[in-house]
Amino acid sequence: MRKEYLIYKLSDEVKNSGKIPVEAFQEYGVKRGLRNEDGSGVLVGLTNIGNVVGYDRDADGKLRPCPGRLYYRGYELDDLVTPLLKEKRFGFEETAFLLLSGGLPDKEELAAFRELLNDNMPLDHRTIVHIIDLEGSDIMNILARCVLEMYTFDHNPDDISRDNLMRQSIELIAKFPTIIAYAYNIYRHSVQGRSLHIRHPRENLGIAENFLYMLKREHYTELDARTLDLLLVTQAEHGGGNNSTFTVRVTSSTRTDTYSSIAAGIGSLKGPLHGGANIKVVNMFHHLKEQIKDWKNTDEIDTYLTRMLNRKAYDKTGLIYGIGHAVYTMSDPRAVELKRLGGELAREKKRSDEYEFLCRLEEESIKCVTAFRKTDKPICANLDFYSGFIYEMIGLPKEIFTPIFAMARIVGWTAHRIEELNFDGRRIIRPAYKTILDQKAYLPINER
Incomplete structure (x- = not known):
């Protein structure tokens, strides 16, 4: 039997064996997509990090549409964004501090946190070589592979103590912009035939400006940088139920290492029904x-x-x-x-x-x-x-639209991972699936 035909036959068999009638979901009370009949999400966890509000409930329990609200650690998004616009300052680092710690930093804490992020932005030379080896690949895939590779450079990769999780989180938040910028520069060189320049991040720039600088954007304006910064702020967190964050929480509940869990989140965000x-x-x-x-x-x-x-x-x-x-x-x-x-x-x-x-x-x-x-x-x-x-x-190419989303959401992912592993009485997340297939009698191979 030809291998090509075997693949086709296996695929054709799945067409029937994998089919589940839509009405069966209703019959067994299964919440498809973890959504209730009224459109609300099935409650599967509790969090103190983010809150997504799209409707209110009346006294009788019915959903009532309302203007959307998004909260970071209890602060409404608009209350965080409006001062940044008014004062014309950058806010992504402040938002990251808030989501990771639960509180807003004072000036001294924010300056120290920004310095800590800048210290961690440069990449290990082995990671740079790895990115070059992957030239022309999808940048989300390069990002995931670089994250997995960071495991091998970490002196304590499997430790899930709170202090170690925070260290790993800060390193990931700092390195995502550099990985994405380098990966795109190499993609542009290999696919578009452009000259190749690798720029080290600058100590006096925040994450948004450093990202534009490393992309070799020579003439970005202040408004370009502040707008990118606010894009990162608005995409940093979206509750525990969005697909990629839930993926991070599910994998974290197994007590796997940080890098494996975050790589899984990247794979989820890449999908066209999510970040793509x-x-x-x-x-x-x-x-x-x-x-x-x-x-x-x-x-x-x-x-x-x-x-x-x-x-x-x-x-x-x-x-x-x-x-x-x-x-x-x-x-x-x-x-x-x-x-x-x-x-x-x-x-x-x-x-x-x-x-x-x-x-x-x-x-x-x-x-x-x-x-x-x-x-x-x-x-x-x-x-x-x-x-x-x-x-x-701003002048950013389509190839990095979804990676930029990841560059923002890594803050929410790491905050949720820390929270998931910080619970008392931790248990693996393990929902149930019910089979609706009848039992079959086994046939010896000569009788098939």
Whole structure:
């Protein structure tokens, strides 16, 4: 039997053996995607780190949509972002300190923490060689492999004491920007034929500015750097239930090492239904800019969006990327903040027409999706609807959109890992699966 045919036969067998009727989930009370019938998430854990609020509950227990709210250690995201915008200062390091420790730093603590991160940004020369060897590979995969490689350089990799977990967390937060910047520079050299420059991080720059510097962005503006910094702030944490953070918590519950757990989180975030969605939105936006002639004509916009929903236009998936969220109903607070940031940056880059078109697309997409689904349930744009366009205006390439998401979310991942391993009476996370297949009698090989 030819090997190619055997692969096909095995795959064809799975088509039937792996099929589970949709109605069976309801019959056995299984929460598909760990979602309740009312759309809320199945409660599987408790956390003091982040809180994602997309609805309130009435006295009778029914869900009531509300404007989205996101809390970091009890502080609402907008309360953290607004002072940064007003004072025109960088806030990602302050946010990382808050999420890791539970409290906001004073000036002296923040300065020391920034210095600690800067001290840990340079890479071991063996990691740099490893990145060069992987030239041309997907940058999320390079990031995961570099994280796994850090295990071999760690003098105490398996220790899960709180002090050691904090040390490892700080090193990972500091090294993610350097790994991503180096990986992209090498990708650009090997795939695009550009000259290769490796820049060491500078001691006097924070994470956002250092990242732009290491990417060899010669002429980034102060607003570019502050906008990237605030993008990192808004993506640093999103509760324990998002797929990648839950992956980190599940693997951490086995007491595996930090590097294995974080690599698993990276693999989860890479998926197009999670962190990879920002690229889907950007590609769709470029398509719509070409297909819709009058960006101010809502009738033309609605007609094309409806064709997309009917699987007759664009990629014919029936989706408008960046619209809708598993938790948020009336608004995604991260999208609200990015929309505010995007307007200022668009004016600087002289791309206000595109920004206004994107805002109009948000409004019309929500209207079209609501009409298409014939529902009165509120729906909103999510983080990805604006993040990709903002990355583009800063001058960042698509290849690193999702890695930047990881660069921010490593803060939340490590905070949740520490919390998971800090609980009293730790138990492995082990939900149940029920088989619905009947038992079979074994047949000897000669009778098959």
